[in-house]
Amino acid sequence: MLREVVATRYVTPLREGGSLPGIVEGDDLGTYVMKFTGAGQGRKTLVAEVISGGLARRLGLRVPELVGLQLDPVIGRSEPDEEVQELLKASGGLNLGMDFLPGSLGFDPLAFRVDAAEAGRVVWFDALVGNVDRSWRNPNMLVWHGDLWLIDHGASLIWHHNWPSAAAAADKPYDASDHALAPFGPDVAAAAAELAPRVTAKLLAATAAEVPDEWLADEPGFSSPAEVRAAYVETLAARAARVHELTVVGERSQDGPSKAPEWLKGKLPRKGAR
Ligand SMILES: Nc1ncnc2c1ncn2[C@@H]1O[C@H](COP(=O)(O)OP(=O)(O)OP(=O)(O)O)[C@@H](O)[C@H]1O
Ligand SMILES: [Mg+2]
Numbered sequence: 001m002l003r004e005v006v007a008t009r010y011v012t013p014l015r016e017g018g019s020l021p022g023i024v025e026g027d028d029l030g031t032y033v034m035k036f037t038g039a040g041q042g043r044k045t046l047v048a049e050v051i052s053g054g055l056a057r058r059l060g061l062r063v064p065e066l067v068g069l070q071l072d073p074v075i076g077r078s079e080p081d082e083e084v085q086e087l088l089k090a091s092g093g094l095n096l097g098m099d100f101l102p103g104s105l106g107f108d109p110l111a112f113r114v115d116a117a118e119a120g121r122v123v124w125f126d127a128l129v130g131n132v133d134r135s136w137r138n139p140n141m142l143v144w145h146g147d148l149w150l151i152d153h154g155a156s157l158i159w160h161h162n163w164p165s166a167a168a169a170a171d172k173p174y175d176a177s178d179h180a181l182a183p184f185g186p187d188v189a190a191a192a193a194e195l196a197p198r199v200t201a202k203l204l205a206a207t208a209a210e211v212p213d214e215w216l217a218d219e220p221g222f223s224s225p226a227e228v229r230a231a232y233v234e235t236l237a238a239r240a241a242r243v244h245e246l247t248v249v250g251e252r253s254q255d256g257p258s259k260a261p262e263w264l265k266g267k268l269p270r271k272g273a274r
Helices: 043-058 082-089 116-129 163-169 188-198 201-208 225-240
Strands: 004-013 022-026 031-035 066-071 093-099 141-144 147-150
Touching: 004 031, 004 082, 004 093, 022 066, 031 043, 031 066, 043 066, 043 093, 043 116, 043 201, 043 225, 116 147, 116 188, 116 225, 163 225, 201 225
Parallel strands: 004 066
Antiparallel strands: 004 022, 022 031, 031 093, 066 093, 141 147
């Protein structure tokens, strides 16, 4: 299970995030970016954050620590924004926290160089989890103390929104042409040789074990959270073996709309919002 922290103060909303994440302080004196169970994107984006973020960390990629954040909506009572109030009210109980990296900068490919080996590891990992949200339009990476950090894995494991499609996910191609690190010549083959053997059923099970039971409960087609966890393990293990053959880094699209589905871009009305 994730380490649990009680949110003691709601500091401010992060306006740039589509799901309206907030910055909160915890009873461990830490500061966290909080993602809410009551957000319109639903609890599955939080499950994706825990599994993909946890897997990336276990593979040695930099992802800020994830925690379970207990929220009593009363801590937001002085927040003037109605939308934030609604979100807090809809999110009492366990939410997701990510360690806030103070002073970090959004990744800018013109200002920060990534070597081909590191770019390869990130692209290979994103291909494994089918992350559609690390494009040059929305890199979802931070630079902190001179290092690259990965954030925002809510738009990965897309197949868990439609479990019958999960079996076919192992063979699904991954188009990395618009990936934010595509310009750095990602060495995906080297990353696959290094990382694929480490994605064992044991490692995946340890990662899935971190997801709180309540985010896996009552999943249609499954009789218990343990069964849902096993489905994540099985799907990712099958994909790890051959994902590098399925990854294409082609010509980047110059403009045009993001390929991320609308509901992940925060364009849909959030729960509680008009
Ligand atoms: N751990 C962190 N430390 C510092 N800043 C962060 C952290 N996590 C997120 N942020 C900032 O908050 C913004 C929104 O976070 P994030 O991308 O996780 O939210 P989201 O609602 O999923 O966004 P999106 O619009 O990409 O779907 C990031 O672009 C970044 O500027
Ligand atoms: Mg984001």
